[in-house]
Amino acid sequence: MFLRLLLWVRANGTSSSEEATVDNISMLPEEILEAGMMLDPKSREIASLREMVVRLRQEPDHHHNMADFYRGEVERVKDLLSSMRQKLARVSRMIRLGK
Numbered sequence: 001m002f003l004r005l006l007l008w009v010r011a012n013g014t015s016s017s018e019e020a021t022v023d024n025i026s027m028l029p030e031e032i033l034e035a036g037m038m039l040d041p042k043s044r045e046i047a048s049l050r051e052m053v054v055r056l057r058q059e060p061d062h063h064h065n066m067a068d069f070y071r072g073e074v075e076r077v078k079d080l081l082s083s084m085r086q087k088l089a090r091v092s093r094m095i096r097l098g099k
Helices: 002-012 029-035 041-098
Strands: none
Touching: none
């Protein structure tokens, strides 16, 4: 957090602690890397790990959403199968009675 604050202060050319609050920091680690401000390997590794953590935090939500989607699809197919069975039974009865 302090690193982001320091980099933000350097990028914006201000040293006022009131202006450079953590809430005002909008640069993402990849933006800092693109700007060439993070030159040492440790900073790059930290930024990479932060990106990985963000992706990993989003992954359970993605899997939960996919599970909900497929659960809904299973219910839809079950309803469709039940409807088809009813129609087949009705047609079978009509064929037997028609003979």
